[in-house]
Amino acid sequence: MSAAIAPKDVVFYSFLKPWLGDGLLLSAGDKWSSHRRMLTPAFHFNILKPYVKIFNDSINVMHAKWKRLVSEGSTRLDMFEHISLMTLDSLQKCVFSFDSNCQEKPSEYIAAILELSALVAKRHQQIFVHTDFLYYLTPDGKRFRRACRLVHNFTDAVIQERRRTLPDEGVDDFLKAKAKAKTLDFIDILLLTKDQDGKGLSDEDIRAEADTFMFAGHDTTASGLSWVLYNLAKHPEYQERCRQEVQELLRDREPKEIEWDDLAQLPFLTMCIKESLRLHPPVTVVSRCCTQDVVLPDGRVIPKGVICLISIFGTHHNPTVWTDPEVYNPFRFDPENIKDRPSLAFIPFSAGPRNCIGQTFALTEMKVALALTLLRFRVLPDKEEPRRKPELILRAEGGLWLRVEPLSAGPQ
Template identity: 80%
Template sequence: MIFYGFLKPWLGDGLLVSAGEKWSRHRHLLTPAFHFDILKPYMKNFNKSVNIMHAKWQRLTTKGTACLDMLEHISLMTLDSLQNCVFSFDSNCQESPSEYIAAIQELSSLIVKRHHQPFLYLDFLYYCTADGRRFRKACDLVHNFTDAVIRERRRTLSSQNLDEFLKSKTKSKTLDFIDVLLLAKDEHGKELSDEDIRAEADTFMFGGHDTTASALSWILYNLARHPEYQERCRQEVQELLRGREPQEIEWDDLAQLPFLTMCIKESLRLHPPVTVISRCCTQDVVLPDGRVIPKGTDCVISIFGVHHNPEVWPDPEELHRTDFRHEGDEGGTGADSAALPRPAR
């Protein structure tokens, strides 16, 4: 639980670190942000960011660059996408430096570094160090950026009525995460405060870019280790896009890529972006064998361990093949000759 405490000065009481009634209320208010009608238009942002990354790779390889740090490039791509989806802001961070993006990357690395230095767990010691001062400066920069966006968006809302605002957003298909947070109201008509909105926006910028970049990097790594799977994924995408102009993936295409979907899921099993989570028991938990985990106990759950349990996954370190597909998986129902293995029972 200590790690979450390191995030609080940056993320406030966002979903990642809040608890109890506040977490429940915010989770309910944020649900509309994940509605398909809001997520679908984001595909153009994802395509644009990926195309920029691909173009940069082509330039670098043409100039003779033989080795690329996938995580570095993909992290910039996910940050680029998120700034568009959260703030409707085009940072161009993949092509030129961005103070805001650099601050987020610095905050992420500083938190991980502090986690490995137990003698700096105490705040009064940490903020006396050079790293602590850098952390405060980066926090201020990120908060100032988010606050400025919120103020500007509130001014826009106050200058026109709600129907006009929604109509203009619907027409341009640019209802972003900040808009959803600004418009959110609970059953009593109470809105989120500016501080709450900043916390949730900063939380999604942190949690969204890092985990997604890690997952994508491992997926590319696993496909590179299995060129036969990589080729099949390529053929599946090329067949889907055959004769289409422009050749870009659309929302409805995502359900038509069963083999690629299975490879993504298996890579997430092998290399989950978040390997461990911790929770504090709010009440006594009775286990099946009768033992009790007392209220107030901090429990650490190893997602990596669950995903590599040999009693569930035979040869847990290997990228698996099988002919079984779950009924509710993406890509429709029915058998596929290269689907992922059915776990052992």
């Protein structure tokens, strides 16, 4: 459906509004289409390429922490906790060129984002506080306001500082020089972008898009990565095959880092990620409101005004589309097996005009993180089987615990 016929349902997303404003995730109509057009270049591979170095660096910090914890006797790790901090760390660098060192020491800004995500998820479950008036009287509502203020102040300060350092004239040349030096971040791109009439984004718009990217980019990728490590821990034969693919690729290289051109050379690892995104999609459901009657292929009609929930999880587990849907089988994504499958059978990044603008960013980060993790560690299942817990994203109840064993420092 076009974005005009099926805009997002307001109720479902409204709790995020005070935090994320009118960014791509929540805006609608002309504003959405104009911003989507303006932001698409921000996710062009030329912009994404330099981010690969940032991903490597953030993942190295996480792995150093894992090795330290293992040497102190902690081999059981909550993947969600560690990987969320890693994705937030790299996002802060990609969005703001800011290094909070949040994987090593507490960061107020990062704590606020984690708190906001938890509060929104909690509020969804409590129907009595769905009205703003009541919610903001509760202790949770007050915490939500405080965390929102902190996040907004951080983003505003970066935007103001960046505006101040931009020259009055020759902005384009200034930014082109940054692009050449490969130091363009998301805020630069937002400051640079113009619509067809040459009009740029307001500071409020820039804040909304930056905050949206920070929110939408950390939890989802952390969920995807945590579950793929779980699936590979449960299937050591696939884990080993991925590891050999990475070892082969980086055989003669020091230091062992993943580069942009390597991403296309990891076909089996990519199949493993996709199959995990099928079994455990980070976003389990999206909702749309029909602004006109929608006729389905069998002739039935969804009447105008109806809110539809599209279950991504349900679609991915539908036995009429997927044989043995509960079985983890990466070969489903072998190029030969994809040919006859309907394109909307696999929708981890949603679909249609409002699909996820950051999907290449997310898949790139997941490939780099998975490749380096399997190169350095063996991942084993925990005694306890995790229980899936769908919140804003698909989590595991009480965290997703796995055991990690560093691989010998010998030939990798």
